Structures are given as C-alpha cells and as structure tokens.
Amino acid sequence: MTDNIIITETIEEVPLETIRVIEGEEEIRISHPGYLFDESKISGGHAEKIFFPKNEQEVATIIKKLNEEKIPVTISAARTGIVGSAVPLYGGVIISFEQLNSVKGIGYDEEEKRWFVRLEPNVTLSELNDVVKLKKFEENQSIPPEKNWVEKFKELNTYYYPIDPTETSAAIGGTIAANASGARSFRYGATREWVKRIRVVIPTGEILDIPRGKYRAKDGNFIIKTKEGEIKLVIPSYEMPKAKNAAGLYAKTDMDLIDLFIGSEGILGIITEAELWIKEYESHMSNVAFFDNEIDALHFVDLLRKKSTFKPEFIEFFDKNALTLLREKQEEDPKFVDMPTISKTVEAAISFDLPFDEETIETIISEVGDFLGQCNSSLENTWCGYEERERARFKHFRHAVPEIVNNLIAERKKTYPEIHKLGTDMSVTDEHLVDIMQFYHKKLEEAGLEYVIWGHIGDNHVHVNILPRNMEDLEQGKLLYKKFAKKAVEFGGSVSAEHGIGKIKHEYLLIMYGEENVDQMRQVKLSIDPNCILNPGNIFDIEVKK
C-alpha cells in the first residue's frame, strides 16, 4: 500500500558542545579555506562555524538548533559540484560530512531481485566502487544480518555502481542531491533511478525514512506528520521537459516522495543515509569513430539509437574544433592525449561503448560496420579497445577536451583575470538534435567566437564551451548563452541537463519555467523549511530571515 502521509522519526538530541566544531569567520578563512569553495570556484563564501558531526543523531541535533535560531546552513561533502551548491554564500554554518563516510552493508531485495548497498553520504563514488568491485564487506554487514548476504555476494561475479558523472571523488550524498548523471545516463538513467531508499533530516531535526515505492502523492500533495503538527507539500504543477533534465524540483502528479528529495540540491532536507542499487559488471568495448562531416556523425548517432540490436552505454560527441584542439595538443605533447594522431580531414568523432563478449563480438562489429558504411565512415576509421587499461585510455581521451579547455582559459586569465569559460549544459528532445546543433554553429560562427562542442550526444545533451579571448568575447558569449537557453527550451529541452542550478544559473531556470512555476518550487521549500536555513541560494534566491 502506498500512502501520501509520512510520519517522522524523532531522535534523541546530543549535547551540542560534544560535537566537533571550528569557530570564527577569520579562523575558518585562514585554517579551513577549502570549505568556502567548490569546483564552481565562485567566491564570496564565508561561515561562522564548521561542525563535524559523526552520525545522523549529531546532524539532526545541529539542524534542530540552527532552525530554532534561524541560522543558514550549507552542507559540505566532496565539493565537486560546479554550480556552487556547496559554497556558503549566505554565511552561517557549514556542516562537514567528512566523518559520515562509511559503507554500512549490503543486501538483496528478494522482491526486486536486485542487490543494494547501504552507505553514508560522504562515501565517494570511487570508494563505493572499490568496496563493491572487490567485495570488501565484513560478515556482519549483511542487511538484514540473519540473511547472510555477504557470503552469497562474495560468490557472485563482479558488481558495480554504474552512474559515472566523471568526477569519481564526488560524494554519494552530493550525487543524490544533484541527481548526477554523466555519459552513462544514456543507458542507465541518472542517479535517481538507482536510489532505493534515503534517510533525510528535515529542519525540525526529525528524520524521514523514505524507501522508494512507499509514499506516493495523492491529490497533488504529500503530508509530513511531525511531532508538532503537519506539513503539507503541494507538488508544483509544471510539466518537466521530456529531455534529460536536472533543473529545479522534480514534479509529477503521482510522484514518489523520494523523487522530491533527489535532485533538490539540499534545499528540502539533508540526506544522512542512502541505499543504492548495484548491478553486475559487463565487459565493454570502447570505440571512437571518425567522420568527414558532422551530419554523417549525427546520422550515425541516430542509427545507434534507433537501429542497433545492442544498447550502447553512452554516445559522446566531439566537433571539428574539439578535434582540432586535440590534434594541436598531440603535436605539442602526444602523451597527454595518448592516442594515435587524429587525421586532419576529420570533422567530427563519436565515442561509444558497447557491451560484448567473445560470442557476440563479431556480430556487433559487423553491425557497427554497416552503420558506419551508411555514414561514409568505416571500421578501419574506428579505434577500438576492451581491456581495462585500454578503456582507461579512451576515458582519458574523452576527458582531455575539457582539460585542454580549462588550461587554455587559465592561460588567458593571466591577461584578463575576469575571463572564464562559458559552458552550456542544455538538452533537447531527439527530434531537435540536428536543429540545435546547426543553431549553435551558426550563431557562434556569426559572432566570430572561439568554441568547442562536445559531450553526451546520445541524450541530445552537448556542452558548448565558448572560449573568450577578451572581455568583449565574454560579453558576447553571455548573450549567446541566453539565446541558446531559450532555444533549448523551445526544442523541449532543459537549461541544465546535469549540472543543476545551484547558485549560478537562477536566470536560466526562470527562462525554462517562468516566475510562477519557480514560485511553486519556493512554496515547497517554505512549507518544509519556513526559516530557509537549508542550503540557501540553491535553485533560487531566498531572502534569509536572520
């Protein structure tokens, strides 16, 4: 039976003074400056205290206290986000999740017939995969203990957690709060689909234990029964784009309560524990195919998506300019790219991973050969590798473009310190892929800007990186960015397919949903967090009531 009413768990408070804390804005700036930044590199972060809770009980104690005193709090884990979600722009308190970093156990869901791992939020993606792949579980870590799942799990083939948002030092809690995705979402979906259960601390200092499937919306709302009364959460009425999307709150009439918290960027509650599905590892081969023009490459993407009898893990794109950057880097430092020289005649490349085994490999390659032939390319023009260390070379190759771009921008910053990369994160629906690509190229060429386009083309989600050479370019680029956002929305897409909104993309959320709909999100926030203490500034601005 599903229900739209959830009852909170209360936790016995601990004396606040027993929790480790660093105090003083100046002290934090000097001794713990890392906590004031994340990968967005935005400045302005400041805080009066950093708490280091050891467990959920301590987190709940701190949150309750802060709520009573109406002090804003920013959660800090791996700080790998790139939209500033972990930057404490509103001051107040930082809660560091450093000590919430243990993998608690493993279980098997007999109904779903799937394995899952229970863990604390600051376990990183690479730690999780290390534990799962090498089966580093103690006998007493079976969930529940009497089932002896650990022993059974150890007899199985290799398992892993398939969500791969590139940065493997990201903390699991952050990836859930951001609904992280990355290239492999083409096959596996985003983080959302891999979350079985979460425990969330809400501003009252109480806990919500939310397994997927137990709480579903009724009449457009959820009811949280707390110790003091009831909180009614009215689900926003907007329709989310059909394309890949990480912008704003998840909202659907009959939605699961767990989905409201996943991707909510920490503005509704703080995740203190999660259970994630894991899956059996399959062998894959990594490939990069080259094309003499972009239209052929896009046609190949279409064939892979619609006609292939096997399902690629991901389909990634490099435009002509990205390949030129790589080729120039190869001339200067071949080891950096660590791949054969890229031919000067190619104008687009598609990187794709395919599951395979020795029985199927010949059929698969023949099929790919047929598709390539239809797109004026060939098997001869396609790199292929399947050993782990070879696949690592492909992964490195895919990541080389953003790395070269970042280095280039860092160099230009020396002359123009204000310059930064303008990187889009927009998606569209399948039928608009060719249109949006043509729109991007046309506008960028007209403006005479330097740019590269690369990314997750399987999900119609490419990153346009504008590389300003001076301040004029930067201003022009910003105007184009807005035009692109409007066009992506027109094409049924999202202004942020995977990075989220955080503190730096509020205006694009408005382009996508409009003031009224964003206000509906604000109402959800105000219902559960009336003092606006949780991660203020994420998704939208909220005046902090001090």
Next chain:
Amino acid sequence: MKIIVLVKQVPEADKVAVNPETGTLIREGVASILNPFCEYALDEAVRLKEEYPEKEIEVIAISMGPPQAKSALMRCLELGADRAYLLSDRKFAGSDVWATSNALSLGVKKLVPDFDLILTGKQAIDGDTAQVPPETAEHLGIPQITYGVNTKIENKKIVVKRETEEGYQIVSTRLPALVTMSKGSNIRRMPSMKQILEARKKTLEIVSAEDIGADDTKVGLNASPTQVAKVFAPPEKGGGEIIDGREEPKLAAKKIFDFLIANNFI
C-alpha cells in the same frame, strides 16, 4: 621472412598487492594483460613488417601459460601478429626460468623452425628476472642483443640501437638472432575495429607438451633447478614533502637548501 615474438601474460603490476601474512599475491580484481615490454617487442615486429613490405614479413606470437593466456595472444593478433600459439599443458606448471626457456625454445623449433628473428620484451613486469629471453637464445644456439630500443634489418643482419647506463650503443649481428626490447614508441598502438574483427579469424592454436616433444625432464617443476622461497612486498617509501614554489620561489629554494644542509647532503 619470419619474426617470432615471445610474449607473456602478467597481472597489471601497479594493482597487485602482496598479502603480508601469507606472502602470496592478491589477485582479486586485478586484470591480466600482455606484458608491456612484450607489447613493445610486438610493436617493433609490426613496425618492421610495415617498413619492409618487400620482405613479406610474417609475425608469429608464441606464449607459454595457462589457457586464459589466450587473451594476451589475442591482443597480439589485434595489434598485427599474423598467427599465434599458446604452449599450455599441466606438464609446464611450476616451470622456472630455465624450464620455461627450454619449453619456449622447443616450441620455436617445432612451430617455426625457419624463423629469422625473435623479438621479446626485456623482462616481464611480474617476475622481473629478464632471464628467459637470453636462456632461450642459448637453448637455440643463436646470438642475442638485449635492451634494444630500435631495430633495422640490413641484408642478413639485424642492427640494434641498445640502451646502456652510459648512453646508446649500435650493435649488429647476423640472423637468425634474438633481440630483447626495453622501450617502445611513446604512444602505444590502438587497433581499429576492423583489426579487432580480423584478429578473431586468424590462427590461435593451443599446443601441448607432447606436441613440441617436451618431456618431464625438460619442462615443469621437476626440470626447474630454482624455486621461489618467499614473496614479500618491498617496504613502502616515505611520502616525502612537496614544497610549492609557485608563490615564492626564493623561499622554496631556501627551504630545499636548508634541508640539504641539515641532512648533510651538501
């Protein structure tokens, strides 16, 4: 012309740990790969094949190992070898470097008696003995050149640029000969999908001890004069200290200077 490349499958070395209690290798989750130095040798063979089309060079990869070592030979075929043989038999189990080189030389004589050149890696990254290739050359009664970085074929000779501690030497010898390679090209080859497909249509045969006329007196544990007494991990190196000189290079230089003085290095 026929070039044999002798190869070995090894665990990916940087991922192997030693169990401190039992002294055995912890192999869980560690991939098996073609020994990187063997890949250099294979790469060199394929390069020669491409450079001297008139010599109609055939590249033959041979390995000794358990059945799963087939995958290392498959990699050789993908990278350009024309055919491959795996010497695999329980009778080979427990072979030390002497017995291994004996088996390999018997395999070479039986499978490719008219070979012109043997290329190998300078050593395998698991055992690191660097003894099997020289011993194989001895068994076969052919000259050997070790630590090659580049080779050229001139008439009936092989000219090898070899690495030494002082610099490079150019050495040549008549063929047939055996050359061990210590370095390859900066960027390793990347097969095309076409090569991956074609490799699966090439010959990859498993050969038994009987096939190559090897009996218990020549191969396996009983024919091995040496035995491994103990395996242990080298002590871990200290972490060291990184002095960041980007902000104040003079201060950083001073720190290093003080450190060297304090430790009597200068």
